[in-house]
Amino acid sequence: MHILHVVGARPNFMKAAPVLRALNTWPAAKQTLVHTGQHYDFNMSDVFFSQLDMPAPDVNLGVGSGSHAKQTAEIMSRFEPVVLEHRPDVVVVYGDVNSTVAAALVCAKLGVQVAHVEAGLRSFDRTMPEEINREVTDRLANLLFTPSEDGDINLRNEGVPAERIFRVGNVMIDSLVRLLPVAERLPRNGFPERYALVTLHRPANVDDSEVLRKILESLVAISQRMDVIFPVHPRTRQRISGFGLDTGKLRLLDPLPYIEFLAMQRRAAVVVTDSGGIQEETTYLNVPCLTLRNNTERPITVTMGTNLVIGQDGDTLLAELSNIIAGKSKKGSVPPLWDGHAGERIAEILQRL
């Protein structure tokens, strides 16, 4: 059986690595890895391949950045000939980035089976480009691998037949479980005992100068009481300098490699983020997480985990951070099937096909 995997952006890599690894133990599986090139900087892409022990991509489409339409269209037109040449039996797509939906659309039109890893998540907010990517990908997918029960419920409500839905658990947590011991052995490298860790990259938070200014003001205010470490996504760095915003004593870093960032999360007193995956990783690590969004497609991190979705307002952020500094933080537990074996469950299902 020929399985072709498509990855493109940073959050795809830690999801694909465990599936590739699990399928490697199956001699009848021929695997091809395609990188769309949506993310291309060394520290947004290459370093993840080496740390996650992934094979080099067989094909890199080299699409780079662009508007949503341009990037999606570019991936589609460059990916179609690859599918025609390789003729895979199934194409596995991951998460909710533009590469995910573009690849799914190409395969659906060519009559090639699509498997979606991390299916069924919904924020019910179409102002998020990822929500559109999730809805369309799930509509087109033949096999839908969900991380949690809410995913199954959303898919059933949208009319997806039960026999196509497989609750396999959280594949991204597989990478975390495997590499946490390595992360825990990293030296602190001069980072303080107690700090807040921040990541921000969503257009809703960083493309509006007023929203971003208020968030940064609150973080700067908190940095008087606790160190604030902020690895900055390239988009956010461009906005901070473009808007001429003050970052005071915040410790701005370049985006971190996977293992270094995992160590940072593990040791943080609190994580402030607008990422999807980090809401899940902090839940697994039992580290309080404040999510700067109005909703989440990962509600289990709130109902079971350590996540609080607090909206985009800087004043609320300041109040919630003060609560955590005062020792009032949300406790949580690890959701079912977030156990480090989701990739193996996916491989087993693909073998049964």
Ligand code: UD1
């Ligand atoms: C993408 C995903 C988002 C995911 C995020 C993780 C979509 C719609 N969005 O958002 O779901 O959470 O990745 O990072 O697919 N850039 C670089 N170097 C790179 C990559 C990007 O400088 O290697 C800069 C470019 O200016 C680019 C901008 O970042 O225009 C945004 O990149 P893009 O891939 O369009 O979206 P992300 O914001 O990274």
